[in-house]
Amino acid sequence: MSFGIALAGGGIRGAAHIGVLAALEENGLVPSSVAGTSAGGIIAGLYAAGVTPGRMKEIVLTMAKSGVSMADPDIRGILAIVPDLLARRPCRCSGLLKGNLMEKYLDGVIGSMEMRALRMRTVIPAVDLRTSLTVAFTNSLFGLQSVQNVKWFSQARVSEVMRATSSLPVIFRPKEISGMCLVDGGISDVLPVSLLIAAGETNVLAVDVSANYKVPEHVDFVNAATHSFGVMGSRLRECMTAGERFLFTPDLPDTEGVLNLPQMTECLEAGYASAKRAMPSLRKLFG
Secondary structure (H helix, E strand, O other): OOOOOEEOHHHHHHHHHHHHHHHHOOOOOOOOOOOOOOOHHHHHHHHHHHHOOOHHHHHHHHHHHHHHHHHHEEEEHHHHHHHHOOOOOOOOOOOEEEOHHHHHHHHHHHHEHHHHHHEEEEEEEEOOOOOOOOOEEEEOOOOOOOOOEEEEEOOOOOOHHHHHHOOOEEEEOOOOEEOOOEEEHHOOOOHHHHHHHHHOOOOEEEOOOOOOOOOOOOOOOEEEEEEEEHHHHHHHHOOOOOOOEEEOOOOOOOOOOOOOOOHHHHHHHHHHHHHHHOOOHHHHHHH
8 A cells, every 4th residue: 555654853853763664664564755854854855865774774873973073063153142142233143053064964875866856755844934934845846735834846955955854943054945044844844744645645654753852950052942842843743633544653762852862773773663563553554
């Protein structure tokens, strides 16, 4: 049975999506379409570009050990924050991290692939700060339904789109694409089931890893921003009727902060184990 899979945002918890995909493929359940937001958008982009769950696991192991080396802080912008505030000038820092190194790494993994080159129906949303519209990046503009406050777009590299959908406000700079100022798609749609349906997929397995993170005892401004964003995403998900055929919520460990990279491996393994336990139900619905 043909089916699509929608992957929620959730920071490092998004690594669980890789385990779910691995378990599905081991049981002969291979999605024919994919959508994802934020961390789920990165997994969706890699998967649609032909990166196997096994290869993605290798990437997670690398990120868990040395992912901090891909952090590229906007030193000049950060140093200018206090003087700008004291002088009552517009702040020149739009994000603590530039995001260039992450985009370059993802581009290397998939070979500078364009969205239109993807053979699997793919939908990855971001939000344009200039228009307040959700920009749903897809590989083909054929057969799409019109959706209120959504702009369909296909002219971009996959790595650019993955960066845009995961540009968490305050933490990462917005990503500029074709005159749009793009930030994390979870602002409007943390689990893009409705967008995948609007793209023509009627049989959707939704995987939600957007549960709240454990708040550390010491809450710095990064934790305050990321946890607030996570709460917002969870509440949005609760208020939406997405239309999925099955909502799968993997049993994941407690995690502290969306950027606690060493916990990615634990989330991946938990996603795999949880999907294996749910496989009888998944096979019944999508096999």
